[in-house]
Amino acid sequence: MKNVITVTSPLLPPLDEFVPYLEDIWEQKWLTNNGHYHRELEKALCEYLKVPYISLFTNGTLPLITALQALRITGEVVTTPYSFVATTHALWWNGIKPVFVDIDPETCNIDPEKIEAAITPKTTAIMPVHVYGKPCDTIRIQEIADKYGLKVIYDAAHAFGVEVNGESILKSGDMSTLSFHATKVYNTIEGGALVMKDEQTKKRIDYLKNFGFAGEIEVVAPGINGKMDEIRSAYGLLNLKQVDAAIAARKRVAKAYRKALRGIKGITFMDDMPGVQHNYSYFPIFIDAEKYGMTRDELYFKMKEDNVLGRRYFYPLISEFSTYRGLESATKENLPIATKIADSVICLPMHHSLDKDDIERILVQIIK
Numbered sequence: 496m497k498n499v500i501t502v503t504s505p506l507l508p509p510l511d512e513f514v515p516y517l518e519d520i521w522e523q524k525w526l527t528n529n530g531h532y533h534r535e536l537e538k539a540l541c542e543y544l545k546v547p548y549i550s551l552f553t554n555g556t557l558p559l560i561t562a563l564q565a566l567r568i569t570g571e572v573v574t575t576p577y578s579f580v581a582t583t584h585a586l587w588w589n590g591i592k593p594v595f596v597d598i599d600p601e602t603c604n605i606d607p608e609k610i611e612a613a614i615t616p617k618t619t620a621i622m623p624v625h626v627y628g629k630p631c632d633t634i635r636i637q638e639i640a641d642k643y644g645l646k647v648i649y650d651a652a653h654a655f656g657v658e659v660n661g662e663s664i665l666k667s668g669d670m671s672t673l674s675f676h677a678t679k680v681y682n683t684i685e686g687g688a689l690v691m692k693d694e695q696t697k698k699r700i701d702y703l704k705n706f707g708f709a710g711e712i713e714v715v716a717p718g719i720n721g722k723m724d725e726i727r728s729a730y731g732l733l734n735l736k737q738v739d740a741a742i743a744a745r746k747r748v749a750k751a752y753r754k755a756l757r758g759i760k761g762i763t764f765m766d767d768m769p770g771v772q773h774n775y776s777y778f779p780i781f782i783d784a785e786k787y788g789m790t791r792d793e794l795y796f797k798m799k800e801d802n803v804l805g806r807r808y809f810y811p812l813i814s815e816f817s818t819y820r821g822l823e824s825a826t827k828e829n830l831p832i833a834t835k836i837a838d839s840v841i842c843l844p845m846h847h848s849l850d851k852d853d854i855e856r857i858l859v860q861i862i863k
Contacts, residue, residue, distance in 0.1 A: 499802040500853050504846040505677040505684075506741050508733030516729035525725060528705075532728035536683075539735055544656065545663040546690045548697040551728065552704060555652050555674025555687030557721040559585035561703050562648045562670045562689055563620075564716075565696065570617035575605040576814035576825070577833045578624040582650045583813045586622065594618070595814050595824040598833045602765075603627065603779075606832075607635040613824065614639075620646040625654040625664060626809075627777040628680075629768065633659075633667040640668075648672070651690075655681045656742065658772040665690045675731065680745070680776045681738045683731035686723055741847035745775035748849050752778055755858045761787025762861070777808065778845045780861070781836065788863075791839050798841075798860045805841040812837045 596609040647668030675686030707718030782791040814825035
C-alpha cells in the first residue's frame with residue numbers, strides 16, 4: 496500500500512533543541528501564568544509579525560471570543576459563511592447574531608460590496624476572514640466601518656506573516672486574531688493570539704484571558720482562562736526560527752502545482768496577489784465538473800483511494816450547519832457565489848515536507 500500523503504503536516508522543532516527548554520522549565524517549575532517563555536514568545540512574535548502588541552492564547556478560538564468581549568460587541572455582526580466554523584461560533588457564544596454576506600469569487604473573501612446592504616441598526620461590527628491567507632480588501636471594509644461607526648475584527652487564522660506592500664495585514668481593523676494550531680504554517684501545537692494596537696487594550700485582553708484578574712484579589716471583568724503555557728511557548732520560540740524555511744518550501748510546492756495545472760480544462764486556482772507577501776498556507780483548486788469531466792467529489796474520492804488526502808475546505812458553508820441554517824441571511828439565494836465555491840473546492844496537500852515524488856503522485860491524480 497502506498498504511503499498516505501496528508502493534506503498538511505505539522506512544523507516540528509528539532510527534538511534535541513527542544514529538550515534543553517524542557518529541562519529549564521522543569522528546573523524553574525513555572526508552567527503557566529505569564530512565565531518567561533510566554534513573555535519571550537510575545538516579544539519575538541511582535542518583532543517577526545511587525546505588530547505593536549500581541550497576546551498569546553491557548554487556542555485560536557478564544558482570541559475571537561475575547562476580542563468580541565473586549566470591544567463590547569453586541570447585536571449583529573456582518574461576516575462570511577466561507578470559513579472554519581470557529582469564526583461564527585465565536586459570535587454565537589457571545590450571544591451575537593451572525594449576518595452572512597456573499598464572497599468575492601476571485602479571493603473567496605467577504606465581498607465588501609455586499610456588506611452595506613446587510614447592515615441594520617443592530618449591526619455593531621464586521622468580522623471578515625483572510626481566507627487561505629489572501630488579504631481582504633481592508634481599505635474598502637474600513638471605509639464602510641467608519642461610515643457606519645462599526646468595529647472590525649479580522650479572523651486572520653490563515654494569515655501568519657502575510658504582508659501587503661511591506662505592512663503586516665494583522666494591523667488592519669481594530670483587532671486581528673491568529674491560530675497556531677498544528678495544521679497551520681506556524682504552530683505551537685494548539686495556540687493562538689490576538690493582535691491589538693495599544694498598550695491599554697493589551698492590558699484589558701490580558702485580564703480577560705486570566706479570569707479577569709487585575710491583581711491578586713481584584714477581578715475587573717468576567718474573564719476566561721485562555722493562557723498559553725510555558726511548554727508550548729518554548730516550542731513556539733523554536734518554530735519561529737524555522738518558519739521562513741517552511742514557507743519557502745511551501746512556495747516551491749505552489750509553483751509546481753501552478754506550472755502543472757495551468758491550462759488544464761475545468762481547473763482553476765489562485766495566483767499570488769501583487770504586492771503581497773504570501774505564506775502559502777493552502778492551495779485550493781476549483782473544479783468545473785462540466786469542463787473537467789468529473790465532479791469535485793469524484794476527484795476527491797479518487798485521490799483518497801490512492802491515499803492522497805485533499806480537503807474540501809470550506810464545505811459545507813457555515814450557513815448550512817443546523818445552528819445557522821434558519822437565519823434569514825443563510826439561504827443559498829443570498830450566497831450564490833459562496834455556495835458555488837464550496838461545492839467546487841479541494842485544497843491539495845500543502846506543507847513543507849512534500850518532495851518531488853509526492854507532488855508528482857498528487858498531480859497524476861488530477862491530470863488525466
